[in-house]
Amino acid sequence: MDNRKNIALVVGATGITGSNLAGELISQGWIVYGLSRTPNNNIPKLLPVKADLLDTNSLHTALEEISPTHVYFTTWMRNDTEEENIRVNSALVRNLLDVLAPKASVKHVALVTGLKHYLGPFEAYAKEGKLPETPVREEHPRLPLPNFYYAQEDEVYKASERDGFTWSIHRPHTVIGYAVGNLMNMGVTLAVYASICKETGRRLIWPGSAEQWNGISDVTDARILAKQLVWASTTESAKNQAFNIANGDVFRWKWLWKRLADWFGIEAADFDGTVRPLEKELNHEGQIWKEMSKKYGLKEDNLDKLASAWHTDLDLGRPLEVMCDMSASRKSGFTAYQNTEDSFTELFEKLRIERLIP
Incomplete structure (x- = not known):
């Protein structure tokens, strides 16, 4: 594959996940844009994009000349209540995908969430409802609790149906990596x-x-999360699936x-x-x-x-x-450790x- 034809937009490029992902993509020869409110200028060959995801005018201006083939969404904003988390963080995803929709360039959208998908939001973390037996598996149903991870997923699903791109959801355990x-x-x-x-x-x-x-x-090294993100976005058998991701040891x-x-x-x-x-x-x-x-x-x-x-x-x-079951991605060919x-x-x-x- 000629990765020079792949244009990645890493949303949240200053964070643990985003910065490690940007480095991985660049090492594989991708053209990589890093979107954030305060762009990261510390990664060689990363093309910084300054934009506010809550301001669609800002996004239109920042992305006017950029037509990504792959979007990696790795950011979120913490708010005082889960209702506010849902309102704000769903808007982050929705605004970006709405602005990109007319370009018709996006082939795949990858969203990074985490184990709060299984354990509940900050306000009720590992305390309320019927928690799943561990190791957690992607097939476990959503908890009957408000959760901004669910809201972000739903925005990706809706935009995928509208725009025709494939998607992947990535659920790391605690992410270990370099970011200040x-x-x-x-x-x-x-x-x-x-x-x-x-x-x-x-x-x-x-x-x-x-x-x-x-x-x-178990935990998730940011570098192995980056590898899974790239793998899922470029592997046909991995499209339109959710994947747990951890290091592979316990x-x-x-x-x-x-x-x-x-x-x-x-x-x-x-x-x-x-x-x-x-x-x-x-x-x-x-x-x-x-x-x-x-x-x-x-x-x-x-x-x-x-x-x-x-x-x-x-x-x-x-x-x-708490630990993750990795069978889904292993069966589809992801073997990194x-x-x-x-x-x-x-x-x-x-x-x-x-x-x-x-």
Whole structure:
């Protein structure tokens, strides 16, 4: 395939998923545009597009000379209630696809959502309704709860029927990868927490639930998610399907937690059964981080721009073990694998090289 004929529009190109996807597409020879409100100029050969997805005039102007063949939607906006999440995030998808419709250039639209598809929205996360047995499978029905992931999917389905493009839905577990200022960034959050523990002589204390500590889990490296996105959008047997995506291995946090502590040269505390939310733990550490940033010459001295403890607490505090079934994409030919410990340690190495942690 001559990938120079493929023109990708990556929506949310500054985030964990979008930036890694853009890099993967560029490495395969695609022409890649990266759309965001604050364009990413750090990826070589990425063509930045500045636009506001809630402003159709902005989109018309920004995309006037761009006719993508493939659209990858990797962004969302957090709001105070799920009703607002639904209203705003469905509009993000709808506005973009409506603006692109007259061009008739789009062959495939890929949408990235996540495991809240199975576990419920932020307001009722893993708490209400009949939760599916794990491992979660794509065939599980939607929960009878408001969920902006469902609303975004429905916008893709409606536009597909209208415009004739194929689609794929991608549901990662916790995404591990390099991005600063992302709302859902466990890897960077844990790196910051461990760095503070090392600086202050503290042990790495598990913030989550007993079920997560003892149960089987998996995560999704942003790089393997990128590979699945490209694969699904260019493989006939993968069209018009939803796919879970995780690294391909499983682990228990009680094993991995010590391995992460070892990388930082600190001690991991044994879990005593008490949930200690990380958001509360980091709430008063802003000044310590400023001092560390000055001491070690770090690029970012604002702790809130690095750590998203609230979301890490959601993941690690779930009252059940959670992992993904990958059979659907495996049966269709997607065989990529990523070692989870390497996902974390390679991220930590990059954060250190980039002077974001000591």
